[in-house]
Amino acid sequence: MLDWTDRHYRYMARQISRHTWLYTEMIHAGAVVHGDALRFLNFSPIEMPLALQLGGSEPSKLAAAAKIAAEFGYNEINLNCGCPSPKVQKGAFGACLMNNVDLVAHCLNAMQDAVSIPISIKHRIGVDKQTEYQPLADFVGTLRRKTACRIFIVHARNAWLNGLSPKENREIPPLRYDYVYRLKREFPDLEIIINGGISTNAQIAEHLQHTDGVMIGREAYHNPMLMRDWDYLFYGSEHTPISxxxxxxxxxxxxxxxxxxxxxxxxxxxxxxxxxxxxxxxxxxxxxxxxxxxxxxxxxxxxxxxxxxxxxxxx
Ligand SMILES: Cc1cc2nc3c(=O)[nH]c(=O)nc-3n(C[C@H](O)[C@H](O)[C@H](O)COP(=O)(O)O)c2cc1C
CATH class of the missing domain: 1.10.1200 (Non-ribosomal Peptide Synthetase Peptidyl Carrier Protein; Chain A)
Structure with missing residues (x-):
């Protein structure tokens, strides 16, 4: 999570749960390719399994960034198609990419061609007033057909690209968990991970009845000890949770x-x-x-x- 998480947070999270996959905050592909890659990408092996999230919309740049990231040892590279911030929209990436599925396919393919680790995507259920299920299914179905991406992390609310702040965009558009469950039913071979507004272990367990995984953002930041029970609840670990x-x-x-x-x-x-x-x-x-x-x-x-x-x- 931009401005919130970093390697120090992930070190702490990894002490609390040994098995949970951790994701970095979004890092722009351009920063990795043209900037100080070591500063942006360096991590401690203790943080693994660890996915890097990239932002961007230029396939060649995303591919170059993915290649550098894979050399650093990340376990997965994720493309952000969910961030609605005005700055990100101006850069023509994040959530507005959902309006151009062919470009997303092009980006994912370029990234996958550059590396042998899995490529995943994080997206919303729609943008702006586009609130029907079918366009979401078409987006996912097209990517399934045209790319090798098989991991879809779905923030179960729309992104409103005009009129809402990023914070409001995490609170105001209604949550539609049923859309995400339906994606899993209609695309059973995809790994569908649900995200948005989930804050208790009981809720996680319920979502796992319908999806392959759950991503937790704010609650894992504000209440990190929530993660303490995950290894034995969700990964079958017999280790005693940390005190x-x-x-x-x-x-x-x-x-x-x-x-x-x-x-x-x-x-x-x-x-x-x-x-x-x-x-x-x-x-x-x-x-x-x-x-x-x-x-x-x-x-x-x-x-x-x-x-x-x-x-x-x-x-
Ligand atoms: C401060 C902040 C920064 C965020 N930065 C990112 C980001 O870099 N990449 C991303 O995919 N989502 C980002 N998000 C969104 C979260 O990953 C998540 O999708 C959203 O908060 C809903 O999940 P939650 O209810 O579990 O927090 C951010 C959220 C917050 C609060």
């Missing part, structure tokens, strides 16, 4: 190490992702306060332990 105590000590060690290793890393870059770790628990407010107060500027990772010890209820 807060263990996680926080691991994150303390990680943050201390990052501060030593990398001069440009500051404590805030990491702890901003930790604020939701005590979501719904006693001491959550104290935890967030300490991790946001002026002591952050000292860049001493021990602040994480101070916050944890202070947030604990007295025995």
């Amino acid at each position: 807060h105590e263990e996680l926080i000590h691991t994150l303390h060690a990680y943050a201390a190490d990052q501060l030593i290793q990398n001069n440009s890393t500051i404590l805030r870059h990491m702890v901003r992702h930790y604020l939701g770790l005590l979501h719904g628990q006693t001491g959550a407010r104290r935890w967030r306060q300490i991790l946001s107060d002026s002591r952050l500027q000292d860049n001493n990772a021990d602040l994480i332990l101070t916050a944890w010890n202070t947030a604990q209820p007295p025995l």
